Amino acid sequence: MRANDQLSDFVRDGLAAGADRPALRAALAAAGWTAPEIDEALAGWADTPGLPPVPRPSAYVSAREALLYGLLFISLGMVSWHVVVLGFGIIDSLIPDPYDPGYGGFGMRWSTSALIAFLPLFLFLNRRLNREGDESARQRSLARRWVASVTMLVAILVLLGDLVAVVYAFLSGDLTLRFAAKALLVALMGGLVFAYYRDEMDG
Template sequence: MKPADQLAQFVREALISGRSRDEITMALSEAGWARTEVEDALATWAESSFTPPIPRPRPYVSAKEAFFYALMFVALGMTAWHIVDLGFDLIERWMSDMDTSSWSNRSMRWSISALIVFFPLFMLMQRTEIRSLARDPSRKRSAVRKWFGYIALFLSSLALLGDVLSAIYALLNGDMTLEFILKLLLVGAVAGTVFGYFQGAMKDAEDGA
């Protein structure tokens, strides 16, 4: 049995025997358990006079949901990437007096093709997720959902920080052209949208934990 499981079992038996939470905390602290470990073990059981103790809902892992959220994550990533890529091509076309290269045409066609595939897929999966959460709020406790959500927050945060870094560097280097500013704004808008979406989703997930 894992130490965390042993601790949870001990807390359960102590609560059944009528010990108060303060007594349990003191006993475990004297035995060398860290305060955070004791708090987590006590948080496993609801504060109620009902016997036996009532377990609180805990996060869970599902292979089916791992597949769903991984595919949704890829669809979002491809959508965000190709929105930026297509936007860069359009900005360069607009700002440049040079003839459009065949490479640029291929790049734009590829981005448009990717958006036609992945953007509707992401919207469909998002709609499916919203309906599933409405039918079964316990899905908010999915550990897989939280992991992919926080990974998306991490990556979008890096994009925003990189955007700010690039802006400061260009400003100090004297390279702050209109084309560069438009590209920075595009990256910031896409990364900010992703960050805002998942920030709300993760706040909802933590409230439902």
């Protein structure tokens, strides 16, 4: 039997025997269980008058959802990347630099093609996953939580890397209007991706 199963069984038996939650918490803490483990075990059971402890829904793993959320993660990444590439091309055309030609027509055509392919996929998956089940069920999906965690980690790293690049350019005297515009675009895209998933870490 796994340790978490033992902990859950102990809490269930204790509640069924009439023990109150503070007493169970104190006993588990004295036995060496950590506060998060105790909170999770106690939260797994609901007190209902006249009934034994009622189990609350727990997190679950679904291979189908892992596939869909994985595709959503990839499509969001592709859309974000190629929106930035297109933005760089537009900035290069609006703020030309004879010493740095920037992105050519091929890069912009490739990014446009990628957006035509991946943007509808992202919108479709986002709509489908948000319409399936209720919010409480979606919050219990481990696939959703993991994809959200990885996406937010990438977004934070992008924002930090963008900040480092701006500071370095400023200290080197290379912070031009063109560079600042590109850095602002990257920060905006990273912030949008972070905001998209910020609520996924709740629950």
